[in-house]
Amino acid sequence: GAITMSSPVVLTGSSIMDVTASSGTGANITFFNTLDGTISEMENLTLTPGTGDIALGEAVGSITPLGVITFTNGTNITASDPITATSLTQSLGTGLTTLSGATLSANLTLTGSQFLLKGDYSLNQASIANSDLLQLGNGSSFDLSGTFSQIGLGLVQMGTTITTVGSNISFNRPVTLTQGSSLSTGGTVGTISFAATMDGGYGLVLNAGNVTFSDIVGGGISLTSLNVTASGLINVAANQTVSLGPMSYIGDVVLTTASTTTQFIDGGASGITFQPSSSPAIAGNGGDCNLT
Secondary structure, X not given: OOEEEOOOEEOOOOEEEEOHHHHOOEXXXXXXXXXXXXXOOOOOEEEEOEOOOEEEOOOEOXXXXXXXXXXXXXXXXXXXXOEEEEEEEEOOOOOEEEEOOEEEOOEEEEEEOEEEEOOEEEEOEEEEEEOOOEEEEEEEEEEEOOOEEEOOOOXXXXXXXXXXXXXXXXXXXXXXXXXXXEEEOOOOOOEEEEOOOEEOOOEEEEEEOEEEEOOOEOOOOOEOEEEEEEEEEEEEOOOEEEOOOOEEEEEEEEEOOOOOOOEEEEOHHHOEEEEOOOOOOEEOOOOOEEEO
């Protein structure tokens, strides 16, 4: 049956809580209070609710960080307060996973349906495979020493700040801004890449070694502003549109579309600024480019 912990819990050894054996399909696992370890990052925790939910009602590892935390499966998984541990992995999820921040000495690895990531995250590497909507909540922040990768097939909404130390930031699916956002790899190395469209009526600031746009920016809902700084190349494969501006490209812009394609870059009310590190300001494959 279900597992419910009402009082504060301290793990004295690694623990596995699996309700599928007794319930058949699954049941809820609920911690109403705090959850801590005994020795910092030594006690691992695996939760397997099957078709049930996981609810962590208060902070996890705030006094003594846990080791490896694994959510094997679950329908809805909710952490109402921050998690402090070695790493956090979700192997499968069919509903909504809500996290409220995390401090991890290693990685955040999430596989499932929908994700809402709120709060602040400090970790090594993040990999998110979302089959449905991924929300990087308004005001959230991600501070990583390694890469940030959205590798799922679901859409992305974001109003966040993502900073890495020279490591790549990548999005595999269409992104919609829900608030002004800033992404940075530190400015001299690392690549920020968008494999699909980017929309939303907010501003976007990018700073990296290289920046790659593989699809249209602002084609559905125009960005209000777009400011891109790259020590290497800014690769632009399709039209880019902002409504108010500014729109600026600090770095060498390369148009990667076919030579038979006319590309449009619309800087809105404030126009467009190019500041290349070499000449010409824009290079391409021989196609036309209209600047407005």
